[in-house]
Amino acid sequence: MTWLILSIIFWGLIHSVMASISFREKLTNWLGAKTMRFYRLFFNIFSVITLIPILWLAKVLPDSTLYQIPMPWLYLMFFGQMIAAIGEAVGLSQTDVWEFAGLRQIVAPQREGESKLVVKGLYKYMRHPLYTFGLLFVWLTPVMTVNMLVLYISLTVYTIIGAYFEERKLLREFGEDYARYKENTPMLVPKLWG
Secondary structure, X not given: OHHHHHHHHHHHHHHHHHHOHHHHHHHHHHHOOOHHHHHHHHHHHHHHXXXXXXXXXXXXXXXXXXEEOOOOHHHHHHHHHHHHHHHHHHHHHOOOHHHHHXXXXXXXOOOOOOOOOOOOHHHHOOOOHHHHHHHHHHHOOOEEEHHHHHHHHHHHHHHHHHHHHHHHHXXXXXXXXXXXXXXXXXXXXXXXXX
16 A cells, blocks of 8 residues: 555656646746647646556555445446536536647647636536546445555545646636636535525
């Protein structure tokens, strides 16, 4: 379990450094602005590839089952995961999927100030619907082992910390508009009334 925790911490540190504005600015100075249009795609691919060894560790390290949801509750968990997957797809569709993947930057790089703040659809109810539905999906896993629990807790903590740092970047980018949005819209738990 220690190796699993250390690998997650190491992955989180590398991921966070690569996502930071200062790292990207240094890389831009070193590689040039034209090269940076490939950065988002590279970052996404790198993040997934470096997550694979962590998932492998969770699979091969000694483990034990904590619980297994029986029928008919199993169907309820799967239904919740289906809702979470649909929510994830809707949230992605309400942003620019191509930009999120890093493909739009390659074809048509944005100029300063071209990004727009999305505050409609799911983003009207929560600031990070992609994080919310991603966490909901993993936590509704019907079988829980010790390694999975360690992985899920670590990824949840990392997601919350990552959201905090992402919001600092969004405040720099959108200023007062994002500050107002942040003040009126919850981070992860949806605002369903009011």
